[in-house]
Amino acid sequence: MKKIWIVLLALVVLGAAGFGGWQLYQRSNSVTVVFADAGGVVPGTGVWMTGIQVGRVLGLEIAGDGVEMQVFLGKEVRRQLTETALFVIDPGTAQGDGPVLRVKAGVGGTAPLAANARVRGVNSYTLWQLDDYSQKVLEFINEPQLQEGIKRLEQFGNEMKK
Known part of the structure:
Protein backbone atom coordinates (compact mmCIF):
# COMPACT_ATOMS: atom_id res chain seq x y z
CA MET A 1 0.00 0.00 0.00
CA LYS A 2 2.88 2.33 0.82
CA LYS A 3 4.40 1.77 -2.67
CA ILE A 4 1.15 2.87 -4.32
CA TRP A 5 1.20 6.18 -2.44
CA ILE A 6 4.83 6.77 -3.42
CA VAL A 7 4.02 6.09 -7.09
CA LEU A 8 0.95 8.35 -6.95
CA LEU A 9 2.94 11.12 -5.28
CA ALA A 10 5.67 10.79 -7.92
CA LEU A 11 3.06 11.02 -10.69
CA VAL A 12 1.53 14.14 -9.13
CA VAL A 13 4.97 15.78 -8.83
CA LEU A 14 5.86 14.87 -12.44
CA GLY A 15 2.49 16.12 -13.66
CA ALA A 16 2.89 19.42 -11.81
CA ALA A 17 6.44 19.83 -13.15
CA GLY A 18 5.28 19.09 -16.70
CA PHE A 19 2.38 21.51 -16.43
CA GLY A 20 4.67 24.20 -15.00
CA GLY A 21 7.19 23.62 -17.78
CA TRP A 22 4.48 23.90 -20.43
CA GLN A 23 3.21 27.16 -18.89
CA LEU A 24 6.77 28.55 -18.87
CA TYR A 25 7.27 27.49 -22.51
CA GLN A 26 4.07 29.25 -23.57
CA ARG A 27 4.93 32.44 -21.69
CA SER A 28 8.46 32.53 -23.14
CA ASN A 29 7.09 32.07 -26.68
CA SER A 30 4.40 34.71 -26.54
CA VAL A 31 4.01 38.30 -27.65
CA THR A 32 1.75 41.03 -26.33
CA VAL A 33 -0.60 42.66 -28.84
CA VAL A 34 -2.39 45.85 -27.79
CA PHE A 35 -5.86 46.58 -29.20
CA ALA A 36 -8.27 49.47 -28.60
CA ASP A 37 -10.78 46.92 -27.25
CA ALA A 38 -11.06 43.14 -26.94
CA GLY A 39 -13.60 42.80 -29.77
CA GLY A 40 -15.08 39.64 -28.25
CA VAL A 41 -11.75 37.80 -28.07
CA VAL A 42 -11.34 35.55 -25.01
CA PRO A 43 -8.48 33.34 -23.77
CA GLY A 44 -8.23 30.32 -26.04
CA THR A 45 -9.23 32.25 -29.19
CA GLY A 46 -7.21 31.03 -32.18
CA VAL A 47 -4.55 33.01 -34.02
CA TRP A 48 -4.58 32.41 -37.78
CA MET A 49 -2.02 33.11 -40.51
CA THR A 50 -2.66 32.28 -44.19
CA GLY A 51 -5.57 30.01 -43.26
CA ILE A 52 -3.66 27.97 -40.66
CA GLN A 53 -4.02 28.22 -36.90
CA VAL A 54 -0.57 29.19 -35.61
CA GLY A 55 -1.29 30.13 -32.01
CA ARG A 56 -3.85 31.17 -29.45
CA VAL A 57 -4.67 33.92 -27.01
CA LEU A 58 -3.38 33.08 -23.53
CA GLY A 59 -4.87 35.99 -21.61
CA LEU A 60 -6.18 39.56 -21.65
CA GLU A 61 -5.49 42.54 -19.41
CA ILE A 62 -6.73 46.11 -19.41
CA ALA A 63 -3.86 48.54 -20.00
CA GLY A 64 -3.55 52.31 -20.15
CA ASP A 65 -3.55 52.26 -23.95
CA GLY A 66 -6.23 49.60 -24.51
CA VAL A 67 -6.40 45.86 -24.00
CA GLU A 68 -3.25 43.75 -23.91
CA MET A 69 -3.60 40.25 -25.35
CA GLN A 70 -0.89 37.78 -24.54
CA VAL A 71 -0.62 35.61 -27.65
CA PHE A 72 1.25 32.30 -27.89
CA LEU A 73 3.18 31.97 -31.16
CA GLY A 74 5.80 29.27 -31.52
CA LYS A 75 9.39 30.18 -32.35
CA GLU A 76 8.96 28.96 -35.95
CA VAL A 77 5.97 31.27 -36.49
CA ARG A 78 7.71 34.26 -34.89
CA ARG A 79 10.66 33.77 -37.28
CA GLN A 80 8.27 34.38 -40.18
CA LEU A 81 6.90 37.57 -38.60
CA THR A 82 8.56 40.97 -38.33
CA GLU A 83 8.01 43.79 -35.88
CA THR A 84 5.71 45.37 -38.52
CA ALA A 85 3.40 42.32 -38.53
CA LEU A 86 -0.29 43.21 -38.78
CA PHE A 87 -2.54 41.73 -36.07
CA VAL A 88 -6.28 42.24 -36.49
CA ILE A 89 -9.46 40.98 -34.85
CA ASP A 90 -11.74 39.25 -37.36
CA PRO A 91 -15.26 39.43 -35.88
CA GLY A 92 -16.11 36.15 -37.59
CA THR A 93 -19.67 37.15 -38.41
CA ALA A 94 -19.40 35.99 -42.03
CA GLN A 95 -18.57 32.45 -40.95
CA GLY A 96 -21.05 32.45 -38.08
CA ASP A 97 -18.19 31.71 -35.69
CA GLY A 98 -16.82 33.84 -32.90
CA PRO A 99 -13.96 36.26 -33.40
CA VAL A 100 -10.43 35.12 -34.25
CA LEU A 101 -7.10 36.89 -34.36
CA ARG A 102 -5.42 37.11 -37.76
CA VAL A 103 -1.79 38.00 -38.45
CA LYS A 104 0.21 38.93 -41.56
CA ALA A 105 4.00 38.71 -41.68
CA GLY A 106 4.92 42.38 -42.05
CA VAL A 107 7.47 44.22 -44.16
CA GLY A 108 10.58 42.31 -45.14
CA GLY A 109 13.90 43.74 -44.04
CA THR A 110 12.65 44.67 -40.58
CA ALA A 111 13.64 42.86 -37.41
CA PRO A 112 11.99 39.51 -36.64
CA LEU A 113 9.30 39.50 -33.98
CA ALA A 114 11.06 38.74 -30.69
CA ALA A 115 9.67 36.67 -27.84
CA ASN A 116 7.80 38.84 -25.34
CA ALA A 117 7.59 41.72 -27.86
CA ARG A 118 4.81 44.32 -27.46
CA VAL A 119 3.12 45.38 -30.72
CA ARG A 120 -0.06 47.23 -31.66
CA GLY A 121 -3.00 45.51 -33.30
CA VAL A 122 -5.96 46.99 -35.17
CA ASN A 123 -9.62 46.36 -34.52
CA SER A 124 -10.63 47.12 -38.10
CA TYR A 125 -11.13 44.00 -40.19
Whole structure:
Protein backbone atom coordinates (compact mmCIF):
# COMPACT_ATOMS: atom_id res chain seq x y z
CA MET A 1 0.00 0.00 0.00
CA LYS A 2 2.88 2.33 0.82
CA LYS A 3 4.40 1.77 -2.67
CA ILE A 4 1.15 2.87 -4.32
CA TRP A 5 1.20 6.18 -2.44
CA ILE A 6 4.83 6.77 -3.42
CA VAL A 7 4.02 6.09 -7.09
CA LEU A 8 0.95 8.35 -6.95
CA LEU A 9 2.94 11.12 -5.28
CA ALA A 10 5.67 10.79 -7.92
CA LEU A 11 3.06 11.02 -10.69
CA VAL A 12 1.53 14.14 -9.13
CA VAL A 13 4.97 15.78 -8.83
CA LEU A 14 5.86 14.87 -12.44
CA GLY A 15 2.49 16.12 -13.66
CA ALA A 16 2.89 19.42 -11.81
CA ALA A 17 6.44 19.83 -13.15
CA GLY A 18 5.28 19.09 -16.70
CA PHE A 19 2.38 21.51 -16.43
CA GLY A 20 4.67 24.20 -15.00
CA GLY A 21 7.19 23.62 -17.78
CA TRP A 22 4.48 23.90 -20.43
CA GLN A 23 3.21 27.16 -18.89
CA LEU A 24 6.77 28.55 -18.87
CA TYR A 25 7.27 27.49 -22.51
CA GLN A 26 4.07 29.25 -23.57
CA ARG A 27 4.93 32.44 -21.69
CA SER A 28 8.46 32.53 -23.14
CA ASN A 29 7.09 32.07 -26.68
CA SER A 30 4.40 34.71 -26.54
CA VAL A 31 4.01 38.30 -27.65
CA THR A 32 1.75 41.03 -26.33
CA VAL A 33 -0.60 42.66 -28.84
CA VAL A 34 -2.39 45.85 -27.79
CA PHE A 35 -5.86 46.58 -29.20
CA ALA A 36 -8.27 49.47 -28.60
CA ASP A 37 -10.78 46.92 -27.25
CA ALA A 38 -11.06 43.14 -26.94
CA GLY A 39 -13.60 42.80 -29.77
CA GLY A 40 -15.08 39.64 -28.25
CA VAL A 41 -11.75 37.80 -28.07
CA VAL A 42 -11.34 35.55 -25.01
CA PRO A 43 -8.48 33.34 -23.77
CA GLY A 44 -8.23 30.32 -26.04
CA THR A 45 -9.23 32.25 -29.19
CA GLY A 46 -7.21 31.03 -32.18
CA VAL A 47 -4.55 33.01 -34.02
CA TRP A 48 -4.58 32.41 -37.78
CA MET A 49 -2.02 33.11 -40.51
CA THR A 50 -2.66 32.28 -44.19
CA GLY A 51 -5.57 30.01 -43.26
CA ILE A 52 -3.66 27.97 -40.66
CA GLN A 53 -4.02 28.22 -36.90
CA VAL A 54 -0.57 29.19 -35.61
CA GLY A 55 -1.29 30.13 -32.01
CA ARG A 56 -3.85 31.17 -29.45
CA VAL A 57 -4.67 33.92 -27.01
CA LEU A 58 -3.38 33.08 -23.53
CA GLY A 59 -4.87 35.99 -21.61
CA LEU A 60 -6.18 39.56 -21.65
CA GLU A 61 -5.49 42.54 -19.41
CA ILE A 62 -6.73 46.11 -19.41
CA ALA A 63 -3.86 48.54 -20.00
CA GLY A 64 -3.55 52.31 -20.15
CA ASP A 65 -3.55 52.26 -23.95
CA GLY A 66 -6.23 49.60 -24.51
CA VAL A 67 -6.40 45.86 -24.00
CA GLU A 68 -3.25 43.75 -23.91
CA MET A 69 -3.60 40.25 -25.35
CA GLN A 70 -0.89 37.78 -24.54
CA VAL A 71 -0.62 35.61 -27.65
CA PHE A 72 1.25 32.30 -27.89
CA LEU A 73 3.18 31.97 -31.16
CA GLY A 74 5.80 29.27 -31.52
CA LYS A 75 9.39 30.18 -32.35
CA GLU A 76 8.96 28.96 -35.95
CA VAL A 77 5.97 31.27 -36.49
CA ARG A 78 7.71 34.26 -34.89
CA ARG A 79 10.66 33.77 -37.28
CA GLN A 80 8.27 34.38 -40.18
CA LEU A 81 6.90 37.57 -38.60
CA THR A 82 8.56 40.97 -38.33
CA GLU A 83 8.01 43.79 -35.88
CA THR A 84 5.71 45.37 -38.52
CA ALA A 85 3.40 42.32 -38.53
CA LEU A 86 -0.29 43.21 -38.78
CA PHE A 87 -2.54 41.73 -36.07
CA VAL A 88 -6.28 42.24 -36.49
CA ILE A 89 -9.46 40.98 -34.85
CA ASP A 90 -11.74 39.25 -37.36
CA PRO A 91 -15.26 39.43 -35.88
CA GLY A 92 -16.11 36.15 -37.59
CA THR A 93 -19.67 37.15 -38.41
CA ALA A 94 -19.40 35.99 -42.03
CA GLN A 95 -18.57 32.45 -40.95
CA GLY A 96 -21.05 32.45 -38.08
CA ASP A 97 -18.19 31.71 -35.69
CA GLY A 98 -16.82 33.84 -32.90
CA PRO A 99 -13.96 36.26 -33.40
CA VAL A 100 -10.43 35.12 -34.25
CA LEU A 101 -7.10 36.89 -34.36
CA ARG A 102 -5.42 37.11 -37.76
CA VAL A 103 -1.79 38.00 -38.45
CA LYS A 104 0.21 38.93 -41.56
CA ALA A 105 4.00 38.71 -41.68
CA GLY A 106 4.92 42.38 -42.05
CA VAL A 107 7.47 44.22 -44.16
CA GLY A 108 10.58 42.31 -45.14
CA GLY A 109 13.90 43.74 -44.04
CA THR A 110 12.65 44.67 -40.58
CA ALA A 111 13.64 42.86 -37.41
CA PRO A 112 11.99 39.51 -36.64
CA LEU A 113 9.30 39.50 -33.98
CA ALA A 114 11.06 38.74 -30.69
CA ALA A 115 9.67 36.67 -27.84
CA ASN A 116 7.80 38.84 -25.34
CA ALA A 117 7.59 41.72 -27.86
CA ARG A 118 4.81 44.32 -27.46
CA VAL A 119 3.12 45.38 -30.72
CA ARG A 120 -0.06 47.23 -31.66
CA GLY A 121 -3.00 45.51 -33.30
CA VAL A 122 -5.96 46.99 -35.17
CA ASN A 123 -9.62 46.36 -34.52
CA SER A 124 -10.63 47.12 -38.10
CA TYR A 125 -11.13 44.00 -40.19
CA THR A 126 -11.89 46.35 -43.10
CA LEU A 127 -8.25 47.47 -42.99
CA TRP A 128 -7.22 43.81 -43.26
CA GLN A 129 -9.43 43.35 -46.31
CA LEU A 130 -8.09 46.54 -47.92
CA ASP A 131 -4.58 45.24 -47.44
CA ASP A 132 -5.64 42.02 -49.23
CA TYR A 133 -7.16 44.03 -52.10
CA SER A 134 -4.06 46.20 -52.48
CA GLN A 135 -1.91 43.06 -52.68
CA LYS A 136 -4.18 41.64 -55.38
CA VAL A 137 -4.04 44.90 -57.37
CA LEU A 138 -0.23 44.91 -57.16
CA GLU A 139 -0.11 41.28 -58.31
CA PHE A 140 -2.43 42.14 -61.22
CA ILE A 141 -0.36 45.17 -62.24
CA ASN A 142 2.83 43.11 -62.19
CA GLU A 143 1.27 40.30 -64.23
CA PRO A 144 3.66 39.64 -67.18
CA GLN A 145 0.83 39.42 -69.74
CA LEU A 146 -0.55 42.79 -68.64
CA GLN A 147 2.92 44.36 -68.80
CA GLU A 148 3.39 42.96 -72.32
CA GLY A 149 0.01 44.36 -73.38
CA ILE A 150 0.89 47.79 -72.02
CA LYS A 151 4.20 47.75 -73.95
CA ARG A 152 2.36 46.87 -77.17
CA LEU A 153 -0.12 49.69 -76.62
CA GLU A 154 2.75 52.13 -76.04
CA GLN A 155 4.45 50.94 -79.24
CA PHE A 156 1.18 51.28 -81.15
CA GLY A 157 0.71 54.80 -79.74
CA ASN A 158 4.25 55.78 -80.71
CA GLU A 159 3.70 54.46 -84.25
CA MET A 160 0.45 56.42 -84.55
CA LYS A 161 2.27 59.65 -83.61
CA LYS A 162 4.67 59.24 -86.57
